[in-house]
Amino acid sequence: DQQVKQNSPSLSVQEGRISILNCDYTNSMFDYFLWYKKYPAEGPTFLISISSIKDKNEDGRFTVFLNKSAKHLSLHIVPSQPGDSAVYFCAPPPGRNEKLTFGTGTRLTIIP
């Protein structure tokens, strides 16, 4: 039972352009979401979050949009830089039994 789905396993974007990473979820009761970024040979690091009472949260070049009616969130990176090349995971808050799940990740490659 996958609570979040990232349907694009990989994405390549030209440097300077916009990168858009998508995540769909199933549970309308989720009250916040988080995005993590992971470089090879390192643990994931927190990138940005969004509360369900908002539809947008911006932090520098990173903006996360939440569409509750579509149960969809997206991470926008503008402008994309080579250092943004990484795997990005979306994650919901914990369930009733405190289990945590992550999406399968999207590998973003920024082409110089």
Next chain:
Amino acid sequence: EAQVTQNPRYLITVTGKKLTVTCSQNMNHEYMSWYRQDPGLGLRQIYYSMNVEATDKGDVPEGYKVSRKEKRNFPLILESPSPNQTSLYFCASSLSRIAGTGDTQYFGPGTRLTVL
């Protein structure tokens, strides 16, 4: 420096030889968790712990054990490793898991385990 440490970082072992991967955090976090990362499957939770002496199964607990005797340590034990446990393992911690806090997890650097 606030961090989560894991040891060893790399391990090659043989089927059936018991092993332990240690995890330690210095942030006084209550919640700790173990994940494995496999190609195409993302991060899957193995076990988690809400606090000392409070552990519970994640999505893929089979073949693993954990213990939480001290707040800072959360070792992952493979009593009889098998090749399908070859994976990249991450330990993580966070302050609490109260829903709605927007709390984030801090991850260790990972342990790459190969079981022959």
